[in-house]
Amino acid sequence: MYKNYTSFYYAIISHRLQQCIRPILRVMKLTALFLFTVIMQASAVSYAQNVTLKDHHITLKQLFKEVRRQTGYNVFYQYDQVNTNVTIDIDFKNTPLQEVMKKSLSGQPLDFNIYENTVVIEKKDKVNNPTRTSTIPAKIDVQGLVLDENGKSLPGVTVVIKGTQISTSTDSNGQFSLRNVEERAVLLVSFVGYDSQEIQASAKVTIKLVPKLAELSEVVVVAYGKQKKATLTGAVTQVTGEEVAKSPVTNVNNALQGRLPGLQFQQTSGQPGSDGASVNIRGFGSALTIVDGVATDISQLNPNDIESITVLKDGAAAMYGFKAANGAIIVTTKHGKTGAPVLSLDIYRGLQGNAVAYPKLLNAGQFVELSDEAAINIASAQNPNGPLPSLPYSQEDVQKWIAGTAPGYQSTDWHKLIFKNYAPLTNASLSIRGGTDATKYFISGGFLDQDGLLRSNTSTFKRYNFRSNVDFKISKRLKASFNVSGRLENTLAPPGPGITDGGGGTSVVSAIIRSYPIYTPYANNNTNYFGATNVIGVNPLATASTQAGYYNNSKAVLNASGTIEYQIPYVDGLTASLNYNYEYDNTNSKTWLKQYSLYNYSPSTGAYNVVSTANSPSTLNQYNYQGGIPSDLQLSLKYDHTFGADHHVTGLLLLQKTKTNSDGYSVQRNFSLDALDQLQLGDILNQTINVNNPFSQTAYMGYAARINYDYKAKYLAEFGGRYDYSWKFPNGGGFFPEVSAGWVISKENFFKVPFISNLKLKLSWARTPDDANFNGFNYISGYNYPSGSYLFTTGAPTNGLQVGSYANPNLTWLVGTLYNGGLEWGMWKGMITGEFNVFYRKRTGLPATVQVTYPSVTGINPPQANLNQDNTRGFELQLSFNKRFGDFGLTLSPNVAYSRTRNGFQVNPPAGSAWSNYTGGSAYRNANLGRGYIAIGQFQNQQQINSAPIQDGEGNLTLRPGDIRYKDINGDGVINGDDQTAISRGTFPQLQYGLNTTLAYKGFDLSVLFAGASEFDVNYAAELQDPLFNGSNTFQFFTDRWHHENIFDPSSPWVPGKYPSTIVGGSNNNNQSSTFWTKSGTYLRLKTLDLGYSLSKSLLQGTGIGSARFYFSGQNLFILTGVKYLDPENLAGNGRGSFYPIQKVFSLGLNLTF
């Protein structure tokens, strides 16, 4: 209390003093101020001291001294305002102090106040007569409230008294207060994403901020810095962290789809812990991902930590050097803000289920029937008039299975037994953000707990994130920041191949399709005994259960980064900074394959007999891997200055050195006693140690320089270049320049289209080197060790030493040349904005080996050389409509992006003929082509087969009605490899699009994101192409097949169906790659739907809660596509269906700030 009190009267005494103690003032709580005011009033009447004094020509100085002596009251005044040498005459006898002071100062231009035991003396006009003088304005206390465009309070808004350094920021209720503001002062109110406003100070102010016209004032993160969007010349898109956090996704990558045009996506699994989409920019290949200046993975970040995500698509990424040859995705995390600490809490809980249902498998009746049919079909194919072959299931049994009523003839739905429909997902995130001018902080923690769909709960993912970003302003010129972040990831899954594999293995999904529905999950329905199935050692229920063991993978990542920035004196706008980053990650995984048995039940003896034993003996494989960036050093000089009023120049000089390390090994032991799953308890005999990831290092170094110049923000230019070194080419660095230019046409005087507020043309050109796909140490020729091993004596292997491939010391970067042209526009004050970019990238010197140049008898194993070429072209269009209709706010932002890669020159084997060159070559044609036959329907009868061109190489004798007919492309009367042609475009979409819509009405907000893709194909394969593939069960849709009217009578007439007839081992003819099995993958998916409601201010009053928002969020809610049985977005199983589907998620959440 005393502290507050003194602060206050010091403030009255002196402006200068006040400025010194401003930080203290600013942290004062409003409540304290109010309290103080009350005391002030009380103190004004609490004095009661008398003075006795009589003198002539006493100076004020002497008087004050005497007053102090007699009353014990201090007398305060300011030297330069109170002339204490003035003499007066006084005569007081036990006069109250008040009276004494009044009389003494009556002839002086002075006045006084008495506070508690202090007398404060000031010039008269200051205390009593604020309106009397114009030179020193009056002071007022300002109480303010800042609202957003929807009338919601805005916390964290910075309020500065213009022309001073006095500032504050709004609290969690959007309120602020400033004491003793000059009445005519102007308050400057600013907030990220909003237009700054200036407003005259008055006691009560309410400020409504208007969102920024993004096109003009936004600041965009670029390589090693930031730039105003208005003067940007590169192809850059940005999304805010707020938007990213809206999707209830576990993996940041998945939240970006549809939001950032030019970023291409494919999510290949929905399994907890491995559900991240693969992302690349413009179809170029894997992009550099950067978090706060450090090249690192972004997928497992806490979405609530993200301030913004920026994608550099063209030469703008070139400053990062060859690592960013395919562009860069830059994540900036949140940093502290000046103001009181704001605590934010975000919690949601969701339910996940398959976005596209797993296709139904045959039930027992269908299965035994189809199995018999397949056996009859193959037998009758070999011997059309022969007797019925040995059938897998007797006709009587088939009837029993179809009826399904007799005991022991009940069908098992394995899929339903293993998978549930919905599994929970919980995410919580807590952060505290605040700071002063000197120290700002952002500290957060996040927690994610995701369950998989296995009923056995053996598939889960947990993640714990923390981050601490602290910024210091040490002096006017010196700044520092220290950021630490880390996370723990824990993935639990069934062991071995896990839930999915490429198919055919013993993974859970494969086990489900391989196990016949005629087997029961438990022997004699006794849950203590897993039943044996047709596949030895496999029972899907057991495979998914904890009794089969587990795969438990823990990953810990620590990232630390320190920056010191120094504003160099004497040169305005020149800053030097040093940044050092360190990252360490450790992966520790345990694969525990526990032995378990499968039984059958013998009713005669009542015994459960072991039919087979899986995972025998029990083994534990423990894998440890360390990776990371032991050092990443960045030294830079930055310059930013405006010459005159119009010439704005920024510059950058940079040195970066990066090393990465990795090292790992695994140990495996067998367990004779497997009650405990600890490595040290295993048998040391037959222990296996594998160095899966032997020690390896990479090193990179580069110097970069960049100059940006703009004239009146109208003519824009950027020149940059980087001199790069890679460990793969230590003998030669390379210089790679980058140039871009922009012209803001709308700023020209001749441009007179009033509704167009912004029109900018951008062009860029860059050389983009890359060392990807080059092997290390190509420049060395030597002998590889170890290379195989051989036993010259029993029990003792000798490691081999083998001649390596030839060295190519001339090997160097592949070099891309990237052109980008773009147009940005804004209309009706930003109601409609848009950007259109076209690009073309040509790459030469891609690595390839010239094997084919030398006859094979030379045995030459040539090294990589810079040989191949390719090019990629495409466009992106992004539009945004943003408008308020009263209380109703609407944003619509559609985007579309197209990219296609073509091969240029490719090293192909010299073709034997023009035809084989045409069919087999890859040069100068679209990359990613799938080849096969063109299906022209199905044979309707034997006559058609007999008269058709030979297409099976065996006189069409193997063909049957219903089989697929192929087109004889070259018309030579025979259908063979020469009749194959390009029939599909690969599985990665060339066209991707998105539509993001947000609606706001009073407390409600709705955000809907559609995303989709086109220009790619799904090629059904294996299980989805071939019924009873590999002796497994099959999908129900295959029952719509060509078959005999009576399947047990091959001479009965054929009944047509959608699919060819079923035959054991599959039909060579029908399993060819053909258009019959190819479908366009085009889809449109409701990616995210987010509906929120914020409680009104009045409701929250007095709760201590600044804001509260409840929301419902849905992810992947529905999909429109022509693709059946598969998720077109998820083609991990290569069209086999053995995948973990992408999940749809329904979640309910709550955001709170305090």
Add this chain to the structure above:
Amino acid sequence: MKKLHYILCLLALVISSCKKDFVNLQPTTIISGTAAYSTPSAVYALMASFYSRIGSNFEDQTYSEGFPPNYTGTWTDESIGTFPWANVSNNVSGGFGWWDYGLMKDLNDFIAKVPGANITQDLRTRYLAEAKFLRAYMYFGMVKRYGGVPIITKVLVPGVDNLQVPRSTEQQVYDFVGGQLDSVINVLSPAYGDGSDKFRATKYTAYALKCRAMLYAASEAEYGSVQINGLVGIPASAATDYWQKAHDAGQAIIQSGAFGLYQGNADPAANFQQLFNGTDATNNREIIFAKAYTLPNNAYSLDFFNEPQSFKVDWGNYTNPTVELVEQFEYTDGSPGKLKVNDANGNPIPYKNPADLFAGKDPRFFASILYPNAEWHANGDPKGGYIELRRGIVVGTDTLINEDLSKTYGTGANAITFNGKDGPTVSNESTKTGFFMKKFLTESSTFVPNLNKSSATGIIFRYGEVLLNFAEAAIELGNTSDALTAINQIRSRAGIRLLSAVTRDQVRHERTVEMAFENQRYWDLRRWHIADKVFNNTPLHALFPYLVWKDNTSPANMSYIFRIVQVPNRPTRTFIPSTYYFSIGTGGADSYLKQNPGY
């Protein structure tokens, strides 16, 4: 300005100190060319690499080092592969290429450099000879597939040498192999005395290879025909010379007395089984050359792929011997091996114990093949210790089958599953023929047939083969007494009645039986040029046992009957004559090579 100056100087200093050495890393798995020949252990490691690179089991993949399994035996009449994907082709010559001129280049490089290596003169001489042996082995592996191939004996240098080396004739390649072996036979020691005798080239290894190679050359001359100017085929006139060379090479081994037939067990069947699945080759007199294995990293998966249904881990069942092979095994009295399934009237003969059907068979049958009710892992194994094979149950005139292993017939104590626990089945993974392969498999009760857990020694050359090669060469030369002696040695060890006279067919028959699954049949069918006759839309057969049901009787007291049927769900087999020689890759820079006929 002074401060600025300092700062700029500092920055300049930091930047200039960052030389490109920063990106100059040291390789962790590459050593220099000079180091490779500078120490004995480095040269030893070079040799280890050469031996290890002679392919899976020295190019014939007998023991399934690779994945998935692929055995030449399943392409012949010996057996079929059980998995659904193994039945797709009815083409016998699956074909597996062997065109490793990369290894050839490294061998040629070694042969040129080892005389200058920093090791003793003795070692230089020996390693040089071993490398030449390996090179001969490589050429033999190629000539038996492709006929004549380009003979390269030095490292070809682009721009200096003619790289388009044409194919030599088949005869030239065989002569090169023979000549190279002759040159090392006199250099290589009969033994090294360091425990490595069985696992690297010795004098007798070279003889054994020569014996086999010359036998192949002689067969080609005798039974093949010369095409495309001798690139494939050998003139018939050369036959006698090659038979003689094969005979002489065999005789050199026989007369050395260094080897003999394995006779470690008094029981002939157990003896024959032990011959193949020991881990200690050093004390096995029959082994001339073998590949040693050891856990954990130098092991293979033969057991994993071939264990019968109820004993396997995951895979298993792969090699299913056919009735055709089973009937090749005679009875010990020398009578033909036809199975006594039906009586003279064509009615099935009931057998109390299914194993009784095989009573009196050649002991090698019991060592090579698992049959209904055969003992297996019987030594204390909890899984039952025998092979149970039952296709179904015959009730009156009905035959009842059910592929569901859990389904039983009968009630109470007399209930029994339709199928045996090991099959046979039509659609499941178990055997399709009613038999499993036994040769090479490990029977120990503690052995778990998991992936990469087989480590029994893999035999490449054994004395038994030398005797059979010798016998074949002798009979072709008209020297029946040499042939008879050799064949009777084989039969005597096998425990079967000796012959009093021998014909060419009997020699071939003995070979089929003695070396079943040993990767010989496939090549024999080819070099004798009989494959197109043996496989001409030819069905292969399975043996299906059925339990004959008697009401109110324990199944243990019922009997079995057998039916021989065409292997279900498997096409017939046909050998296309043009595939006597494999296709040569003539793509790209190899387009100058002359392709074999028929491709």
